[in-house]
Amino acid sequence: xxxxxxxxxxxxxxxxxxxxxxxxxxxxxxxxxxxxxxxxxxxxxxxxxxxxxxxxxxxxxxxxxxxxxxxxxxxxxxxxxxxxxxxxxxxxxxxxxxxxxxxxxxxxxxxxxxxxxxxxxxxxxxxxxxxxxxxxxxxxxxxxxxxxxxxxxxxxxxxxxxxxxxxxxxxxxxxxxxxxxxxxxxxxxxxxxxxxxxxxxxxxxxxxxxxxxxxxxxxxxxxxxxxxxxxxxxxxxxxxxxxxxxxxxxxxxxxxxxxxxxxxxxxxxxxxxxxxxxxxxxxxxxxxxxxxxxxxxxxxx
Amino acid sequence: xxxxxxxxxxxxxxxxxxxxxxxxxxxxxxxxxxxxxxxxxxxxxxxxxxxxxxxxxxxxxxxxxxxxxxxxxxxxxxxxxxxxxxxxxxxxxxxxxxxxxxxxxxxxxxxxxxxxxxxxxxxxxxxxxxxxxxxxxxxxxxxxxxxxxxxxxxxxxxxxxxxxxxxxxxxxxxxxxxxxxxxxxxxxxxxxxxxxxxxxxxxxxxxxxxxxxxxxxxxxxxxxxxxxxxxxxxxxxxxxxxxxxxxxxxxxxxxxxxxxxxxxxxxxxxxxxxxxxxxxxxxxxxxxxxxxxxxxxxxxxxxxxxxxxxxxxxxxxxxxxxxxxxxxxxxxxxxxxxxxxxxxxxxxxxxxxxxxxxxxxxxxxxxxxxxxxxxxxxxxxxxxxxxxxxxxxxxxxxxxxxxxxxxxxxxxxxxxxxxxxxxxxxxxxxxxxxxxxxxxxxxxxxxxxxxxxxxxxxxxxxxxxxxxxxxxxxxxxxxxxxxxxxxxxxxxxxxxxxxxxx
Numbered sequence: 001x002x003x004x005x006x007x008x009x010x011x012x013x014x015x016x017x018x019x020x021x022x023x024x025x026x027x028x029x030x031x032x033x034x035x036x037x038x039x040x041x042x043x044x045x046x047x048x049x050x051x052x053x054x055x056x057x058x059x060x061x062x063x064x065x066x067x068x069x070x071x072x073x074x075x076x077x078x079x080x081x082x083x084x085x086x087x088x089x090x091x092x093x094x095x096x097x098x099x100x101x102x103x104x105x106x107x108x109x110x111x112x113x114x115x116x117x118x119x120x121x122x123x124x125x126x127x128x129x130x131x132x133x134x135x136x137x138x139x140x141x142x143x144x145x146x147x148x149x150x151x152x153x154x155x156x157x158x159x160x161x162x163x164x165x166x167x168x169x170x171x172x173x174x175x176x177x178x179x180x181x182x183x184x185x186x187x188x189x190x191x192x193x194x195x196x197x198x199x200x201x202x203x204x205x206x207x208x209x210x211x212x213x214x215x216x217x218x219x220x221x222x223x224x225x226x227x228x229x230x231x232x233x234x235x236x237x238x239x240x241x242x243x244x245x246x247x248x249x250x251x252x253x254x255x256x257x258x259x260x261x262x263x264x265x266x267x268x269x270x271x272x273x274x275x276x277x278x279x280x281x282x283x284x285x286x287x288x289x290x291x292x293x294x295x296x297x298x299x300x301x
Numbered sequence: 302x303x304x305x306x307x308x309x310x311x312x313x314x315x316x317x318x319x320x321x322x323x324x325x326x327x328x329x330x331x332x333x334x335x336x337x338x339x340x341x342x343x344x345x346x347x348x349x350x351x352x353x354x355x356x357x358x359x360x361x362x363x364x365x366x367x368x369x370x371x372x373x374x375x376x377x378x379x380x381x382x383x384x385x386x387x388x389x390x391x392x393x394x395x396x397x398x399x400x401x402x403x404x405x406x407x408x409x410x411x412x413x414x415x416x417x418x419x420x421x422x423x424x425x426x427x428x429x430x431x432x433x434x435x436x437x438x439x440x441x442x443x444x445x446x447x448x449x450x451x452x453x454x455x456x457x458x459x460x461x462x463x464x465x466x467x468x469x470x471x472x473x474x475x476x477x478x479x480x481x482x483x484x485x486x487x488x489x490x491x492x493x494x495x496x497x498x499x500x501x502x503x504x505x506x507x508x509x510x511x512x513x514x515x516x517x518x519x520x521x522x523x524x525x526x527x528x529x530x531x532x533x534x535x536x537x538x539x540x541x542x543x544x545x546x547x548x549x550x551x552x553x554x555x556x557x558x559x560x561x562x563x564x565x566x567x568x569x570x571x572x573x574x575x576x577x578x579x580x581x582x583x584x585x586x587x588x589x590x591x592x593x594x595x596x597x598x599x600x601x602x603x604x605x606x607x608x609x610x611x612x613x614x615x616x617x618x619x620x621x622x623x624x625x626x627x628x629x630x631x632x633x634x635x636x637x638x639x640x641x642x643x644x645x646x647x648x649x650x651x652x653x654x655x656x657x658x659x660x661x662x663x664x665x666x667x668x669x670x671x672x673x674x675x676x677x678x679x680x681x682x683x684x685x686x687x688x689x690x691x692x693x694x695x696x697x698x699x700x701x702x703x704x705x706x707x708x709x710x711x712x713x714x715x716x717x718x719x720x721x722x723x724x725x726x727x728x729x730x731x732x733x734x735x736x737x738x739x740x741x742x743x744x745x746x747x748x749x750x751x752x753x754x755x756x757x758x759x760x761x762x763x764x765x766x767x768x769x770x771x772x773x774x775x776x777x778x779x780x781x782x783x784x785x786x787x788x789x790x791x792x793x794x795x796x797x798x799x800x801x802x803x
Contacts, residue, residue: 017568048596173658
């Protein structure tokens, strides 16, 4: 007898295994939900892992208030549909002080608006394990990430102190002050995420589909003019372009691509034939050499 | 499984043009994890980079990165940049950890696990190899098989790898000589038979020029075997070969009160299970029949190794996390004593007074005693008597467990026959082990204090309910107390449930 597994079947089973293992080993886990396509897949796999029960943990969303409007609407719809327990964290102090993605360098903005409230949320509720949608194929320093990634007190990630992982065994026993990040999508690629969304007929934020949108072209990248907080430079005027997004961060920091792919099938076809890796559209990663690794050491996901 | 189009396995490997995958099937028909080992000098990074460059779907920006690394002398792109990672490494110019890379050929996903060729290589290679389906061992054609090749083979064998490829690189520097290759191939075969590999093949390559990497070499017409890529595409995909007797370590119990559903959730670690089959809980020695094999998508009549499912039994066996559902005719041992081989992964050496735990597939068991018996010499493959053990050592040891747990011999069932040794205090992963023998007998120890269930139930666990969850909590508290006492130097054991006594 030869059963036939596609590579997606294997990835799905592995992720479900990781979810179940972490939920059993950690005292109080939480799922970090960012609304994007990876979070969509992450949440779907979590539901499969614990079906027919409910998710045995809440979901945490760090809202910078600079998220696309369509993203928040999408999030709220899912929360309602699946009866999820949502915790939202925002750095209100920073917003009051006027921190924004235009006047601050991407790395500083990300630290203040994402990393700080993320750490605050984890500390406030005493979460000892946090599920994230990070993939090893995203970036060079991620390629060495473990499935269970340990953080010392203060959420610091030390690449030299990570635990070796062998076979399918996962060791989630925490030392004093330690917490863990758990990455069930470790072995997925961007293409797998899309293939799986298509196969499972998952709904994604409409921003991933091409549509005529008001845009600004700057430094060779197409940025979306989502609301009037976008400070225009002299001579700049929003132009309508058919664009979509491969990755969704904060809207002023996420560049779109010109595309006519308006259906999921077309988006998948376009992604499978893509010539440029997805994070090239994320401005924060290009900020400095080893940017992602540095952000991680400071506690970013 | 969800319907998908299986691509025909082809003997001729197409070289992928950028964008070619847009027309490929939405799902790849297989997945293979490939470990690469060898030293930097042998051209390992170049070989893998070349494979990615020639045969897969690299993005333009990745290609551009490699082009930027092109040496001033106009040589090849710097292929090694693809496998590079951490800043610290770039500074040191060496690989210090395992890196994972993913690429698609026309038919399957190849996951390349790169393990370092320099210091700490034993532990890194062992952990990398434990995730792999096949290993590419790289050697320089000019130097042939070296001691290092033997060490690598020993480590691969230890963690249960079944397929190896010897890539004989730099064939251009030995004038594409057939006799040189045949000589190395012969040595390799002689070396390999003593290990437990299922398949060992040698392929002559030249990584820099790409000869026999993706495309067949024009310089070596005498070689009629497959190119490296062709061979990788012909190896059976992960998950297509169910082996051994049925095992499913129980991860958690899923309930649906509305539908009277109690599903034992887990990933089938070996063999096959069908609705109606009888399964055994080895610890309680009770059996039940499989009523449903359920997932959120649909129920299955049959499920195999690698599938994550929830199994509902016709009678409640009272099993919970830590149990291993098994085929009754070939059950695991309910062991109190293990003989094992392990790779010491921690920088902290073995401490006779330390508090250790054994983490099996889903159980966590206190260790009452570890007796190191010998260390394996990777160069001579001989064992030498020893009582100590430190990082990168491969030790043979006896472990006495604080209570019985279901475990297999690694040779019979890898996933339920392997374990991690965990430091009970720091939580750190100390060693990765494989079970060579398991026994229900309790190892003799002098002056061991027995924490009886009655003693624990009277006070510490007086609030614990008489349910499976309660029993788990009871065990957890008992083990924690035992750990504290042990770290204070008191030899102590926790009494097991009457049923558990063998």
